[in-house]
Amino acid sequence: MIILIFLVNNMKSLFLKTILVLNLIFIYNCKAQTANDYIAFYNDVVPKLNTIVSNKTQFYGQNFSNFYNELQNKNINIAIIGYDTKDDIDPKLYVLKLYFNTVSMWGVASDNSFWFPSVNIYFENEIPAQIIDMVRQYQGQWNLVFEQFFANRKIEKIKFISINGYNSSDKTVK
Structure with missing residues (x-):
């Protein structure tokens, strides 16, 4: 025993x-993400986004799926999403915010005061309020559910944000 x-x-x-x-x-x-990793990520994604900027109006009035396919064709992956109102007065949700950096990169970027490249998609019609629960459920991580949810929504306009350099003082929105 x-x-x-x-x-x-x-x-x-x-x-x-x-x-x-x-x-x-x-x-x-x-290994933890480093500032050099973030810079490499930024310098990979932003030139690809810039190739879309000059042609962004071709997606106006089109389904989101067309814009999403363009991102996929350029090997640009959406990591995280958010939502917003068109302005401070109207509480209705019309804006889909696309972020390309992963959660692990957020801390590095914040610690180094680097910009987050992002794209705001303004839709012609209000985004249903269920988006709030969906973002909570999936913790904002882009997935097939979101892809299908937004696929047939018509784009009103597109704004590219923080694509002028990861530490640039140029805050121009394109």
Whole structure:
């Protein structure tokens, strides 16, 4: 019996040590995002966005799916979304905010006072209020549900934000 207890205790100890070592290896291999990583991300995404800026009016009056397909064709991935009103007076939601940086990049960008490239899509018709619960449910992470939800909504206008350099003082919205 004593031998069995010894074996069980050693197995538990070995199991716990193995788990600890695996966790340490995992943590060691998951390096934190750095300012250089963010700059590389920004310098990859923004030139692609700039290729769309000059042609953005071709998407006005079109379904969001057309604009989304253009983003996909240029290998621009939406990471996070938000929503907004057209102005401070009207509480109705018309604006879809697209962000391309991942959650792990937000901290790096904020810590270094870097800009977040984003696109605001203004829709012709109000976005249903269910978007609030959907964003909460999926924690703002872009997915197929959002893609389908916005697919047939008509775009009124598009604004590109913070695409003049990750640390530029030029705040021009295009």
